[in-house]
Amino acid sequence: MAATGIVYLVGAGPGDPDLITVKGAKCLQMAELVVYDRLANPALLDLVQPWAEKIYAGKEPQRHRLDQDEINNLLIAEAQKGKTVVRLKGGDPFVFGRGGEECLALAAAHVPFEVVPGISSAMAVPAVVGIPVTHRQVAQTFTVVTGHTADDPFGTNWDDLPRSGTLVILMGVKHLPQIVERLLANGRSPTTPAATIRAGTLPEQEFVVGTLADIADKAQHLPPPAITIVGEVVAVHEQLATLGARFRGHNQAVANYQQLY
Numbered sequence: 472m473a474a475t476g477i478v479y480l481v482g483a484g485p486g487d488p489d490l491i492t493v494k495g496a497k498c499l500q501m502a503e504l505v506v507y508d509r510l511a512n513p514a515l516l517d518l519v520q521p522w523a524e525k526i527y528a529g530k531e532p533q534r535h536r537l538d539q540d541e542i543n544n545l546l547i548a549e550a551q552k553g554k555t556v557v558r559l560k561g562g563d564p565f566v567f568g569r570g571g572e573e574c575l576a577l578a579a580a581h582v583p584f585e586v587v588p589g590i591s592s593a594m595a596v597p598a599v600v601g602i603p604v605t606h607r608q609v610a611q612t613f614t615v616v617t618g619h620t621a622d623d624p625f626g627t628n629w630d631d632l633p634r635s636g637t638l639v640i641l642m643g644v645k646h647l648p649q650i651v652e653r654l655l656a657n658g659r660s661p662t663t664p665a666a667t668i669r670a671g672t673l674p675e676q677e678f679v680v681g682t683l684a685d686i687a688d689k690a691q692h693l694p695p696p697a698i699t700i701v702g703e704v705v706a707v708h709e710q711l712a713t714l715g716a717r718f719r720g721h722n723q724a725v726a727n728y729q730q731l732y
């Protein structure tokens with residue numbers, strides 16, 4: 472029997488293919504099999520050897536998707552054949568990426584693995600439109616939550632979230648009106664600045680800026696993937712724009728500022 476191979480859980484970064492790490496790119500170059508997700512930029516597959524196998528494990532409604540057990544079993548079976556396998560995931564594998572579950576399954580099957588962290592959209596997407604998730608004297612903490620479970624009583628506990636600091640909401644665009652309601656009920660002011668950015672770091676990046684009172688309306692035309700940032704740090708973007716800084720997709724935002732201020 473061939474020696475057991477290895478699985479690299481690689482973070483693909485937030486979208487722009489240049490934002491993968493050097494180590495992640497090296498893993499793709501030496502992979503014999505790549506199992507990739509929808510949010511990993513397909514341009515990264517150009518780094519893979521032409522003879523290597525590529526399997527889509529994504530989550531698009533029209534395409535067959537592998538469920539989590541199928542993915543785990545595939546990674547285990549292929550590594551046990553002696554292969555070097557890359558599991559390529561959007562952003563960072565451990566930020567709402569089920570990377571922990573995959574590591575547990577690999578460890579239970581005694582398959583060697585290594586996590587290659589990626590740049591998470593949670594910080595990178597705000598960054599590219601000039602929103603720092605922390606900013607001295609403005610926000611000393613940031614909290615990253617999923618909005619996917621907004622209507623699930625066992626999901627995010629919105630009442631337990633901090634009332635100050637920055638809130639970064641992933642997977643929340645569909646449920647934004649309910650999320651805003653919960654945040655207002657939890658004590659956040661309706662005048663708190665907020666921004667929603669879709670397809671951050673990609674050429675099609677778009678974003679809107681407003682307040683907690685109007686962000687759900689302003690963002691309703693933005694399809695996923697999108698991130699909403701709530702907190703005073705959003706005003707840093709405005710300061711940068713006022714100083715002449717320009718960001719991809721900024722026209723909409725500048726128009727919004729003109730309405731706002």
Ligand SMILES: C[S@@+](CC[C@H](N)C(=O)[O-])C[C@H]1O[C@@H](n2cnc3c(N)ncnc32)[C@H](O)[C@@H]1O
Pocket residue numbers: 485486510560561562563564565566567568590591592593596640641642643668669670671672673695696697698
């Ligand atoms: C399943 S989570 C995976 C997060 C990923 N592991 C990370 O660290 O970025 C998917 C969500 O991440 C956010 N996201 C990922 N890439 C994004 C991008 N380029 N622009 C905006 N939001 C993005 C969206 O909220 C999307 O619904």
